[in-house]
Amino acid sequence: MGLLSFVFLLVLYLLQGSNTSLIQLSNNGYEGIIFAIDPQVPEDEKIIEQIKDMVTTASTYLFEATEKRFFFKNVSILIPSNWKENSQYKRPKHESYKHADVLVAPPTLPGRDEPYTRQFTACEEKGEYIHFTPDFILGKKQKEYGPSDRLFVHEWAHLRWGVFDEYNEDEPFYGAKSKRIEATRCSIGITGINRVYKCQGNSCTTRGCRIDSKTKLYEKDCQFFPDKDQTEKASIMFMQGINSVVEFCNKENHNREAPSLQNKMCNSRSTWEVISNSEDFKNTTSLVSPPSPPVFSLLKIRERIVCLVLDKSGSMSGFNRLNRMNQAAKHFLLQTIENGSWVGMVHFDSTANIKSNLIQIISSKERNNLLESLPTAANGGTSICAGIRAAFQVIREVYPQIDGSEIVLLTDGEDNSAKNCIDEVTQSGAIIHLIALGPSADQAVIEMSSFDSNLESKGLTLNDNSWMNGTVIIDSTVGKDTFFLITWTTQAPVISLWDPNGTPMRNFTVDTVSKMAYLNIPGTAMVGVWTYSLQAKAIAETLTITVNSQAANSSVPPITVNAKMNKDTNSFPSPMIVYAEVLQGYVPILGANVTAFIESNNGKTEVLELLDNGAGADSFKNDGVYSRYFIAYSENGRYSLKVRAHRGANVATRYLRHPLNRAAHIPGWNIQTTLESFTRTASGGAFVISNVSKLPLPDLYPPSQITDLEATPDGDEISLTWTAPGDNFDVGKAERYIIRISGSILDLRDNFDNALQVNTSDLLPNEANSKENFTFKPGNISEENTTHIFIAIQSVDKSNLTSKLSNIAQVALFIPQAEPDPDESHPNSGISISSLVLLVVGSVVIVSFILSATIFILHRKKNARRPKTGF
Numbered sequence: 082m083g084l085l086s087f088v089f090l091l092v093l094y095l096l097q098g099s100n101t102s103l104i105q106l107s108n109n110g111y112e113g114i115i116f117a118i119d120p121q122v123p124e125d126e127k128i129i130e131q132i133k134d135m136v137t138t139a140s141t142y143l144f145e146a147t148e149k150r151f152f153f154k155n156v157s158i159l160i161p162s163n164w165k166e167n168s169q170y171k172r173p174k175h176e177s178y179k180h181a182d183v184l185v186a187p188p189t190l191p192g193r194d195e196p197y198t199r200q201f202t203a204c205e206e207k208g209e210y211i212h213f214t215p216d217f218i219l220g221k222k223q224k225e226y227g228p229s230d231r232l233f234v235h236e237w238a239h240l241r242w243g244v245f246d247e248y249n250e251d252e253p254f255y256g257a258k259s260k261r262i263e264a265t266r267c268s269i270g271i272t273g274i275n276r277v278y279k280c281q282g283n284s285c286t287t288r289g290c291r292i293d294s295k296t297k298l299y300e301k302d303c304q305f306f307p308d309k310d311q312t313e314k315a316s317i318m319f320m321q322g323i324n325s326v327v328e329f330c331n332k333e334n335h336n337r338e339a340p341s342l343q344n345k346m347c348n349s350r351s352t353w354e355v356i357s358n359s360e361d362f363k364n365t366t367s368l369v370s371p372p373s374p375p376v377f378s379l380l381k382i383r384e385r386i387v388c389l390v391l392d393k394s395g396s397m398s399g400f401n402r403l404n405r406m407n408q409a410a411k412h413f414l415l416q417t418i419e420n421g422s423w424v425g426m427v428h429f430d431s432t433a434n435i436k437s438n439l440i441q442i443i444s445s446k447e448r449n450n451l452l453e454s455l456p457t458a459a460n461g462g463t464s465i466c467a468g469i470r471a472a473f474q475v476i477r478e479v480y481p482q483i484d485g486s487e488i489v490l491l492t493d494g495e496d497n498s499a500k501n502c503i504d505e506v507t508q509s510g511a512i513i514h515l516i517a518l519g520p521s522a523d524q525a526v527i528e529m530s531s532f533d534s535n536l537e538s539k540g541l542t543l544n545d546n547s548w549m550n551g552t553v554i555i556d557s558t559v560g561k562d563t564f565f566l567i568t569w570t571t572q573a574p575v576i577s578l579w580d581p582n583g584t585p586m587r588n589f590t591v592d593t594v595s596k597m598a599y600l601n602i603p604g605t606a607m608v609g610v611w612t613y614s615l616q617a618k619a620i621a622e623t624l625t626i627t628v629n630s631q632a633a634n635s636s637v638p639p640i641t642v643n644a645k646m647n648k649d650t651n652s653f654p655s656p657m658i659v660y661a662e663v664l665q666g667y668v669p670i671l672g673a674n675v676t677a678f679i680e681s682n683n684g685k686t687e688v689l690e691l692l693d694n695g696a697g698a699d700s701f702k703n704d705g706v707y708s709r710y711f712i713a714y715s716e717n718g719r720y721s722l723k724v725r726a727h728r729g730a731n732v733a734t735r736y737l738r739h740p741l742n743r744a745a746h747i748p749g750w751n752i753q754t755t756l757e758s759f760t761r762t763a764s765g766g767a768f769v770i771s772n773v774s775k776l777p778l779p780d781l782y783p784p785s786q787i788t789d790l791e792a793t794p795d796g797d798e799i800s801l802t803w804t805a806p807g808d809n810f811d812v813g814k815a816e817r818y819i820i821r822i823s824g825s826i827l828d829l830r831d832n833f834d835n836a837l838q839v840n841t842s843d844l845l846p847n848e849a850n851s852k853e854n855f856t857f858k859p860g861n862i863s864e865e866n867t868t869h870i871f872i873a874i875q876s877v878d879k880s881n882l883t884s885k886l887s888n889i890a891q892v893a894l895f896i897p898q899a900e901p902d903p904d905e906s907h908p909n910s911g912i913s914i915s916s917l918v919l920l921v922v923g924s925v926v927i928v929s930f931i932l933s934a935t936i937f938i939l940h941r942k943k944n945a946r947r948p949k950t951g952f
Contacts, residue, residue, distance in 0.1 A: 101649075102207065103180050104241070109365050110154025110372060111241075117181035120161040122215050128185065129158055129379065131218045131229075137374050138230035139237075144372060146234060146317055146328055147356070150365055152372040162382040170381035174484040174510040182240065183211045185218055189667045194222045196232055198239035201660065201706040202647060204347035205355055208240040212667065227322030235321045238329070242359050244352040245342040247319040247330060252340040253305065254298045256893045258825075260868050262298055264305035265339045267330040267351070270313035271320065277302045295794075297893035318343060318352045329353040338826060345788075345888055346700070349830060385422040385487060386439065386480055388472040389413070392492035392518075393456040394430040394463035401570050401623075402518045403459040406491045407595045408568050409516060410455055413489065414448050415599065416564045416629070425475040426454050429468030430461030439479045455595070463495055466502035473509065484510035491516045494719075517719065517767060535642075536563075538723070538762040540625035543617035549574075549624050553611045554727070555581075556759040558639040558665065559630040563606040565589075566627045567598045571619035581609025605633050610758075638666030640756075644677070644724035644765030646711075653773045654781045656810060657711045658698045659765070661691050661724040669705020670726075670756065677765075678723045679711060687713045691724070692850060696804035697785040697811030710810040712782055714773045722765030728758045780880035782809035785849075792872050792890035799892050800856045801872065807849030808878045815846040815876040819883075822859055824867030826889055833873060833886055837862065846876070869893050 103113040116132050140153040157176050188194050194217050200208035216222050217229065226232055238244050247267035254275070257263045264275065275290045277300070290303035311323050316330035330336070330343075335351035337344060347355050356362060389410060397403045418424060419442070426437040436454040440447050469488060476486045494517050506513060537553045555563065567576055567589070576598060578586040589598045615624050632639045640663070647658040659677045663670040675691040689709045695702025698710045707726075784806035791802050801820070807813040821836035823829035829836050839857050847853060859870050869891045876884040 102182055106361050109368055110152050112154045114156045115176050115181045116183045117159040117178050118161055119186035120163055121187050124164045128218050133377050135229045135233055139233040140375055142230055143234045149367045153375040155376040157378045157380050160381045169379050172485045173380040175512055176380055181210055185213050188214045198236045200239050201700055205243040211236045211240055231321040235317055242356045244355050245346045247316050247341045247343045249341050255340050256869055257338055265341050266319050267316045267336040268313055268334040269336045271307055273305050273307035275303050275305055387487045388425040388475050390427045390468040390472050390488055390490045391456055393428050393459050395460050396493050396495040397459035402493055404596055406518055407455045408597050414451050427468050427471040428456050431464050433467040433471035435471055435475055438475055465496045465499040487512045489514045493518045535629045535762045536760055537628040542623045545620050547617050549615040551613055553628045554758045554760045555606050555608055556757050557608050558637055560606040560633040561631040563602040563630040565600045568625045569596050570623045574618055574624055575616040577614040579612045580607050640665045640759050642724055642726045642761040642763040644722055644763045646768045650769045652771050653714050659709050659711050661707045663705050663726050671703055673726045675707040675726045680721050681715050682718045685715045695789050714770050717771055717773045719767050719769055721767050725762050727760040783882035784815045784876035784878050784884040785810040786885040787874050787887035790887045790890045792892050794892050798856050798858050803853050805847045805849055805851045805853050806876045811849045814848050816879045817877050818844055819875045822870050822872050824862040826871045829871045829873055
C-alpha cells in the first residue's frame with residue numbers, strides 16, 4: 082500500500098475520531114466544544130440553561146486568568162434522543178458522545194457528585210473528558226463545590242493543557258526549608274490553619290494537629306483550612322473557589338518545594354509555564370478588547386443513517402479479504418445496527434454501484450434483503466472516492482443534508498488516488514467509520530462490533546482435524562443479545578458449544594457462502610463459563626470466534642475495555658504508549674490481566690502485558706488504566722491494536738475511593754469489592770509509523786523514568802523502594818543505578834550530577850516492573866540548616882544511556898514546629914472554623930481515581946455528613 086493510501090486512511094480514521102476531541106482554537110476562541118447529556122439523565126431543560134450560564138461566565142473568568150488570551154467561542158450541547166423534540170434542536174454533524182469534552186451524566190454511585198477530569202497521560206498532554214453530574218450543573222451542589230464557572234475553568238486547564246492539581250491528597254503536608262510544616266499548595270501566600278475536625282452524630286469538634294513521630298509531619302486526619310479573607314491571586318489549580326484567586330501560579334510565585342501533583346508530573350514547572358508552552362499559547366497573542374459571549378448549538382441525536390461502502394476491487398481477492406469483509410458486514414447487519422436505523426449499500430472497484438438505497442430496519446426482512454446484496458467476486462481497479470461519492474448520493478435521496486450521517490467504509494486501502502476527495506469528505510459533515518482490512522482474520526469483525534461488549538475474539542490457523550478450544554465467561558453485567566460468530570477460510574469446522582450447565586447449543590445458522598456460522602442466544606444468556614471446541618476440517622485452516630453481548634440490565638453498567646495509542650501517527654524511533662481503560666461504568670477495575678496485541682500490516686504481532694502500577698508508561702497507580710511503552714517497530718505503515726482483559730489471578734476488584742478531603746472531615750475510605758470472572762476484548766483502532774530503518778541501529782532507548790521512589794527512615798539508615806525500569810524503557814533490565822542525596826530539593830533537581838552520590842556497588846537492578854529495595858546510611862550533607870535529606874535516582878543501561886531523573890523522595894531530620902493551639906490568636910481572630918463559608922474545589926481524576934480534592938471551610942450547621950462512596 083502506498084504512502085498516499087495511508088494518508089487517506091488516516092484522514093478517514095481521524096474523521097471517525099478514535100474518540101478524538103473536535104475542539105479547535107480560532108482567533109483566541111475555543112470552537113467545537115461538546116457538552117453531551119447522558120441518556121440516563123432525566124429530561125430537564127434547566128440543565129441546558131445552566132450549562133449556557135456556566136460556560137458564559139466561565140469564558141470571562143478564563144479570559145482574565147489567561148491574560149486576555151483565551152475564551153469560549155462556540156459550544157454544542159448534545160441532547161439525548163429520549164428527550165422531547167424541540168424546534169431549536171438540530172441534527173448533529175460530527176458531534177457524538179465519543180467526541181464529548183464534557184459529560185453530564187449521573188454520579189457513579191448515589192450521592193457522589195464530585196466534578197473531575199479523566200486524565201491519565203503525561204504533563205502537557207490533553208485529558209479525556211470532564212464529568213459533571215446533573216445536580217452539579219443545576220447548582221444543587223454549590224455549597225460543596227463552589228461556583229461552577231470557576232470550577233469549569235479549573236477542569237478545562239486539566240483537559241486542554243495537561244496541567245495538574247497544586248495540592249496532593251496523599252501528601253497534604255511537607256517539611257519546608259523554613260523548618261515548618263506547610264500545607265501542599267500554590268501559592269504559599271494562601272493563608273490558613275491546620276486542624277483536625279471530626280463529627281459524630283450532630284456533634285463536631287476541632288483541635289490542633291499533632292505531629293506523627295514517624296513521618297515528622299502532621300497526623301493523618303489533619304486538614305488545611307484556608308482563611309476566609311485572602312488577598313493572594315493564585316492559584317486556580319489549588320483553590321479556585323477563593324474569591325481572590327483569579328490566576329494560575331507562575332514562575333515567580335510557584336511553590337517548587339511542595340509535593341504537589343503539578344510538581345511531580347511537570348518537573349516542578351508552574352501551571353502557567355506549562356500553559357505558556359502549549360500550542361494554544363504559541364499561536365495566539367493577548368486581545369485588546371473583551372470577547373463576545375459564547376454561541377450555543379442545541380443538537381439532538383436521532384435515528385441513524387448509515388451507508389455501507391464495500392470494496393470489491395481486485396486487491397480484495399488476496400488474503401481472503403473479500404470474504405472477511407462480507408463476514409464483518411453480515412455481523413453488522415445481523416447484530417449491530419439497531420431497529421429504526423436507515424441503511425444503504427454501495428459496492429466499488431474503479432467505479433461505484435449503488436446496490437441498495439436507504440431502507441429503514443424494521444425487522445429481519447430488511448436485514449436479509451441487505452445481506453443478499455453483498456459482493457460475491459473481487460475484480461477491477463480501486464476508487465475509494467467513487468464509493469464515498471455514491472454513498473453521499475444514497476444518503477441525499479432521503480436526507481438532502483448529509484450532516485451527521487454515517488459511512489461505514491470497508492477496504493484494504495490500496496488506492497493511491499484516494500487523496501482526491503479528502504477535502505470533500507472532510508467538509509461533508511458525514512461521520513466516516515473506516516474498517517481497514519489488514520492481515521488479521523478477526524480485526525474487522527471486532528471493529529464492526531464496537532457497539533457491544535466484546536467478550537471474546539480469537540483466531541488460529543490449524544491443520545486438518547486439529548482443535549481450537551476455549552471458554553467464554555458471561556458475567557452478570559452482560560448477557561443480553563449474546564451473539565456467537567464462527568468464521569473459516571476453506572471448510573466449515575465441527576462446532577461444539579456448551580452453556581455453563583453443560584447443555585450443548587445446536588442451533589447455529591451455517592452460511593457456507595460467506596463461510597461463517599452464528600448463534601444468537603435469545604433473552605439473557607446464562608451467567609457462567611461457556612465452553613467451545615472447533616475442529617478444523619482442512620489443511621492450514623484459519624478459524625475465528627467472536628462473542629459479543631449487551632448489558633443485561635440498563636441500570637447496571639457493564640464492564641468495558643477501551644483501548645488506544647497515545648498518537649495516531651508517529652515517526653521512528655519515538656516511543657508510543659498503549660493505554661487500556663478497564664471500567665464498570667466510571668469505576669476502575671483493578672487487578673485485571675490486560676494484554677495488548679499490536680499487529681503490523683505484514684501480520685507480525687507484538688504481545689505486551691499492560692500494567693496499572695504507576696511506573697514506566699503508566700502515569701498513575703490503581704486508576705483502572707493499564708499502560709506500556711511500544712517500541713518494537715518492524716516496518717513502516719499501518720499497525721492495528723487489540724486488547725484483551727480478564728479477571729487476574731489476584732482477583733480483580735472495583736475500586737471505590739472517596740476523596741481524601743483535606744479540609745472538613747467527611748469520612749473517606751478505600752473500598753475494594755471483589756468482581757466475578759469476566760473477559761473482554763476491544764479494538765484500539767489503527768496508527769501509522771514512518772521512517773523505520775532497515776539498517777542496524779545503535780541502542781536508542783534509555784531506561785524509563787522512576788516515578789514511585791519512596792524513602793522511610795530506619796534508625797540511622799534510610800530505606801528506599803521503587804519499581805525497576807528496564808534496559809529499553811520498561812523492557813529488560815537496567816545496568817546500574819545512580820543514587821544521589823542533597824539537603825536542598827532544588828539543588829538536587831537542578832544540579833543532580835554535583836550532588837553527593839550514594840554507594841550502590843552492591844545494588845544490582847532487577848527485571849523491569851519488579852519491586853526494588855535498598856537501604857543506606859546517608860553521608861554528611863554539606864548544606865547548612867539542613868532540615869531534610871532529599872533523594873533521587875537515575876538508571877543507566879548497558880549502552881550508558883541514562884533515564885530522566887526520578888521523582889524526589891525525602892526524609893526529615895528534625896521535629897518541625899507545630900502550630901499554636903487552636904484557642905490561641907489567629908489572623909482571622911473572631912472567626913471560628915464553624916462560622917466560615919463552605920468552599921470546595923473540583924479536581925482531576927488521577928492516581929486511584931482521586932476525585933475533587935475538597936477544601937472545606939465549615940458551616941455553623943453541624944449536620945453529620947453521611948459518608949459517600951464512589952470511584
